[in-house]
Amino acid sequence: MFDVQKIRADFPILSREVNGKPLTYLDNGASAQKPQVVIDAITRAYSHEYANVHRGLHYLSNLATDHYESTRAKVARFLNAGHEDEILYTSGTTEGINLVSYAWGMENLRAGDEIVLSILEHHANIVPWHFLRERLGVVLTWVDCAPDGSLDPQAVIDAMGAKTKLVAVTQMSNVTGTRVDVKTICHAARERGIATLVDGSQAAVHGPVDVQDIGCDFYPITGHKLYGPSGSGAIYIRAERQAQMRPFMGGGDMIDTVGRETITWAKPPLKFEAGTPGIVQTIGFGVALDYLMGLGMDQIAAYEAGLAAYATERLATLNWLSVQGTTADKGAIFSFTMEGAHAHDISTVLDKRGVAVRAGSHCAMPLMEHLGQSATCRASFAMYNTRDEVDTLVSALELCRDLFG
Incomplete structure (x- = not known):
């Protein structure tokens, strides 16, 4: 069975805190963390x-x-x-x-x-x-x-x-x-x-x-x-x-x-x-x-599919959040915007809650232009992320809404 807690224990950086909060690392699309064996x-x-x-x-x-x-x-x-x-x-x-x-x-x-x-x-x-x-x-x-x-x-x-x-x-x-x-x-x-x-x-x-x-x-x-x-x-x-x-x-x-x-x-x-x-x-x-x-790439894919489905469900409850890309079989990558707040501001607030996301054009300017966006926030999940971390992201986004709404 895929044991995410056991996998998390293999990555020493995941046990640290950022700004006094447990690290929720959701910038895996840019670069993933390293297991102790590496x-x-x-x-x-x-x-x-x-x-x-x-x-x-x-x-x-x-x-x-x-x-x-x-x-x-x-x-x-x-x-x-x-x-x-x-x-x-x-x-x-x-x-x-x-x-x-x-x-x-x-x-x-x-x-x-x-x-x-x-x-x-x-x-x-x-x-x-x-x-x-x-x-x-x-x-x-x-x-x-x-x-x-x-x-x-x-x-x-x-x-x-x-x-x-x-x-x-x-x-x-x-x-x-x-x-x-x-x-x-x-x-x-x-x-x-x-x-x-x-x-x-x-x-x-x-x-x-x-x-x-x-x-x-x-x-x-x-x-x-x-x-x-x-x-x-x-x-x-x-x-x-x-x-x-x-x-x-x-x-x-x-x-x-x-x-x-x-x-x-x-x-x-x-x-x-x-x-x-x-x-x-x-x-x-x-x-x-x-x-x-x-670990098995099939096992990783199955676990991340469940995580992506849960994140899709939770983010859909935030009707003031606009997610770019909504295909049913998409990977666990979520780019989003919020009316009244720039992506950089959202990222800064999330960081204060220990949540690491990416903000900007993501080295994809033609796509961003096609989507009609100058910048988005991006939460990208990995095999060591959890549903609790999805909830942490949602809670931090609700804080953003309170601040900028």
Whole structure:
């Protein structure tokens, strides 16, 4: 059985107070807290096992390399990749998408080629494509969501034209919690020979992912959202797409031979991993994935679905609160506004009650413009949050209403 209290005990920060109140941490969409096993792994790696990887033949280098490289197989298992060589280490989803933009996009796209995006995208899945718009002259084609925040996969498919070379879409919105039917989109794109990138930053945290079933070409994830260290992450790149890519950066580890006039590359994934990497961050990331897979992603998804349903029910009683995104199967992410109070003011009041939420545009300005909002508050829940914390949020929002109403 999923024991949330036992899980909470694994996260030392959850027992602290903020402003004299028990911490209610609801900013998980930005970054999740870390379990003790991850903290211990980081401490152990720096204290007793640290050396550079891939370079030395001595004991510590071999030990660090083994622990560092073991994460690759864990990511492959977590995403159900066909082979661990399809997993590239990154500092997170932002680097992963930029890698695709430079290493695949610059090599394979030309002026007039089209990239299809949804309005739900985070800036990390927008800005790198703007780079290609500016530098190559590619065209960005946008697909809007419905008023309830849902995204019709057929609308994305209909936007694919003769010049479409890439579809880049999130699996879960970081603003509305909307879940996107990326499998339908990716299978339709593959039938047309169109590459697909699915932003997995939010979705991968909340339930099982199977990239082979989805049928995507690129799937980036972020370690710090998956209860691992910041500066860690990975991207799945299907082997056929890797063959179409040039190296992202040049330096150590990504080469086979270097001469005065010639250079040959290492085989993937090292071909795309130049320089000394985030060794300890990646080791910690692997431990975080072990922790999640030990709990079971299906179990996490089921628990969070119940939590999301309860939060939806409780927030619906606040008829003066406007929630952005109301699809029935949305994830446990709630962005909201309150008449008469700016999102920053709401966040400040909640903080005084020990409730941590995010306020602003959430790195999704096109979506916020589409929703007609300049800023919202966002409460994003994780597997360690409880119904009591939902009640704490509601009570703090009622206090806001009293102050600003």
